[in-house]
Amino acid sequence: MEKRYGKRRRRYEQRARRFMRRTRRTRRAGNIAGVLDQLGHLLKKEQEKYFSKEIACIEKDWCLPEKSRIESLKPILDGKMILRVGGRLERAEMEYERRHPAIVPNGSRLAWLIMHSAHSATKHGAVQVMMQHIRQKFWIPKIRSELRSYLHKCLVCVRHNHRFEMQLMADLPSERVTAGKTFLHTGVDYAGPFEIKMEQESKS
Numbered sequence: 001m002e003k004r005y006g007k008r009r010r011r012y013e014q015r016a017r018r019f020m021r022r023t024r025r026t027r028r029a030g031n032i033a034g035v036l037d038q039l040g041h042l043l044k045k046e047q048e049k050y051f052s053k054e055i056a057c058i059e060k061d062w063c064l065p066e067k068s069r070i071e072s073l074k075p076i077l078d079g080k081m082i083l084r085v086g087g088r089l090e091r092a093e094m095e096y097e098r099r100h101p102a103i104v105p106n107g108s109r110l111a112w113l114i115m116h117s118a119h120s121a122t123k124h125g126a127v128q129v130m131m132q133h134i135r136q137k138f139w140i141p142k143i144r145s146e147l148r149s150y151l152h153k154c155l156v157c158v159r160h161n162h163r164f165e166m167q168l169m170a171d172l173p174s175e176r177v178t179a180g181k182t183f184l185h186t187g188v189d190y191a192g193p194f195e196i197k198m199e200q201e202s203k204s
C-alpha cells in the first residue's frame, strides 16, 4: 500500500515538473493556449480527487452534500467541467476568471505550485500580496493559513522577518528608584581609558 502510494506520488510530481517545464517553454514562445490546456487538466484532476461528491451533485442539479467544505462558495461547473466560485458578481464588468475563480483544493500539490509561482511573481510577497495575486484566477479555501505555512518554509522570508532578541535588563539600583532630594545621589557614565596621541611640540 505504502509502495503504491509512493509510486503514485512520484508520478504526480513528475507530471507537475513536466507541467512547470512546459509552462516555461511555451511562455517563452508566446503560446499560452497549451499552458492553459495543461493547467485545466491538472485543475480537473485535483478537483475530481477532492470534490468528486460536489461535482456529481452539481451535474445532477442536486443540493451539495452536507458539511461540504465549499458550500459557501456556491460552486458552479463551467463549459470545461471545471469547478468555479459562483458568487454574485455575474453582472460585474470584469474578466470571467476574476468573477468566477477556479477552486483549487487546499492542501493539494497544485495549490502549493500556485502559491510557489505567486511567491516568486510577487518577489517574496507577504500573505496579503500573494492573496491578491492568486485570487485573480484561483480560489484556495482557507488560503491565509495555507500561505502562512508556505511562508514559514521559505528560507529567504524566514531570515528577513526574523526578530532580534531583546537584551534582558538587570534591576535598577535602589538609589535610582527611591525618591530623595536633588543631587542626593549622582552618577557618571564611565568609559575608557582612551589612548590619545598628543601633538608633538616644535623644538625651535
Ligand SMILES: [Zn+2]
Pocket (backbone or CB within 6 Å): 119, 124, 125, 154, 155, 156, 157, 158
Ligand atoms: Zn520568500
